[in-house]
Every structure is written in structure tokens, then in C-alpha cells.
Amino acid sequence: MVGTPLWIRIVRRLGYGQMIREEGPSAHYDKRGTPTMGGTVFIVGSLVGYAAAHVFTRTPPTVSGLLVLMLMAGLGLVGFVDDYIKVFKQRSLGLRSGAKMIGIILVGVVFAVASLNFPNGYDVTPATDQLSFLRDFGPSIGPYLFVLWALFLIAAVSNGVNLTDGLDGLAAGPAAMVLAAYVIIGNWQLRNSCFNDALAPNCYSVRDPLDLAVVAAAVLGGVFGFLWWNAPPAKVFMGDTGSLALGGVLVGLAILTRTQFLLAILAGLIVMITLSVMIQVGVFRVTQKLTGTGKRVFKMAPLQHHFELSGWAETTIVVRFWLMSALFVAIGVGLFYLEWMPKG
Secondary structure: OOHHHHHHHHHHHHOOEOOOOOOOOHHHHHHOOOEOOOHHHHHHHHHHHHHHHHHHHOOOOOHHHHHHHHHHHHHHHHHHHHHHHHHHHOOOOOOOHHHHHHHHHHHHHHHHHHHOOOOOOOOOOOOOOOEEOOOEEOOOOOHHHHHHHHHHHHHHHHHHHHHHOOOOOOOHHHHHHHHHHHHHHHHHHHHOEOOOOOOOOOOEOOOOHHHHHHHHHHHHHHHHHHHHHHOOOOOOOOHHHHHHHHHHHHHHHHHHOOOOOHHHHHOHHHHHHHHHHHHHHHHHHHHHHHHOOOOOOOOOOOHHHHHHHOOOOHHHHHHHHHHHHHHHHHHHHHHHHHOOOOOO
């Protein structure tokens, strides 16, 4: 909360303002020039918070915590380069899609490969080559397929957060709620860890659940401080720096807490907004090919712009979408606890 106004002053002095897409809603033109790359602030704040926690408690950082932070910072760096090109060349297009994807793939491969290594004293690595919902399930898919699966999740969620970041506070609010859920999940996994009580029913073989909760809490604090200034009307935008970083940390937490498919529910709003783009593009292309005239399902995609063009005020859309996100998070946390409900 203290660092963001400092960043706003620095960005304004350098003249690094947000560029607005010409094909976007006309109401957004007034936002041109708003300081951007605000994701830098909560990335740095998260790293400082995590480091401070370990210094004050005199505990060493864990491999799992460092891997998630590496994924967040690495994707944030890709987004920062993209944002810098936009503001430096004064255009709405930064890195070309191919170059951005190469950057995401490089960071993602390092994370995925490293997460299958570094076993602890119980020979448990940060991640396993299995799919997961509330915990790992099914047979091993092998390390190569796991890397591809992790890359898909990283690319899908980071781009999903980027699509959600279309209105003031719309991405930061839901991301904060999902991070809060992972604070709860990490603490619950710690209290029911197989390393503490191997005979406990439904215990979790997660390598570093407490430190993953610390990472989630650190990023949550950073996003909370950023959201104070990003709430409507926004004084700063997170840019691709922030949206890619947030997508990375959410996927990292999901993979290392063994809750990959649960993330689709916790981040249900992000999934819904991403699907709206896929539906819009898919229907348009199919109808254009069949009839020569493309038809649209929504007035504009992503979904939040459809409601803008339907006459909803921006704050109305943001608050109602936050409420929907809170419902998704509540359902996800409820499902996570479901297997611990008394039976009979």
C-alpha cells in the first residue's frame, strides 16, 4: 500500500502510461495514460514479505516456496518486457504472441522439470507426474506429459488472468480470493500431513504445505496493497507484468498442493471469462465459414465488455463479478473439505 504510490509517481515521471486497444469499449479511452506495470510492485512486495517471514522466524526457505516464487517472477519478467515495449513504442501491441509464448514456455519448463526433482527426507518431490483434484489420483502420466500438462496450465491461467484484467480491480480481486483459499488449503494440509501422522486417514503427502501457505499469504498481501490503488477508478494498472505473474503463482500453488483441477473451480470467474472469448471466436469463425457472415454470441468479448456495452456501470460489473468469484472460491474450499466430512 505504501510502495504503490511511489511506483505511480515513478511511472508518471517516465511517461509510462497504459495504451488502450482501439477495438475496445470507447469508455476506456479515458484510461489512456494511466500508470501501468503495477504488477512490479506486488511481485517485489511478495518476495520481500516471503524473505522477511523466513528471516524473522529463522527458518530456511523451502524448494516448493522458491519454485512458485520463481514461476511468478519469471512470468512477471516476460510480462514486464511486453509492457515496456508497449509504453516505449506507444502502441497497444507489445511482444509478438510467438515471442511471449516462448518466454512463458522457457519459464514453465524450468518450473515443471525442477518440481519433479529435489526430494525431501521422505523421498517426496514438490510435484508428482500425476493429475490431481483434491489430491493426486490415477496412474502416472510420465514426466514428459507432466511437463506438457504444466505448460498448458501455466499458459491457460496466465492468459486467463490477462483477459480478466479488463476493468479496474477485476483481476486483482478474484486472484486475492483464490490466494486466500490457498492459505487455508496449505494450513489444512500441514495439520493433516502424512509426515506428521502417516496413519491419519486422508493425510496429504505434500512436500512443503506450510511454506506454500506462506507464499500464498505473501502474494495475497502484495495484491491487497496493489488493489487499494487499482480499485475503481484505478490509479494504476497491473499490466501483463502482473497478470502473467498472478497466473503463474496460482498454477504453481495448484500443482504443488496437488489441486490442479480444483483450481478450475476456485478460479471459476477467470475460467468463465476465458471461455467467453473462446466461444465468441469459435462461433464467429464457424458461422463466417458456413454463411460468409460471422455471428457473435456476445456484444464484445471478454465477458465483462459484453455487460459494459449492455449499459452496466463498470463498478457494478466489478462488484458483481467479485461476488461470483467469492461463490466459486467458497464452493472450491467446500469441496476440498468435503472428504473430511463425518460419514454416516
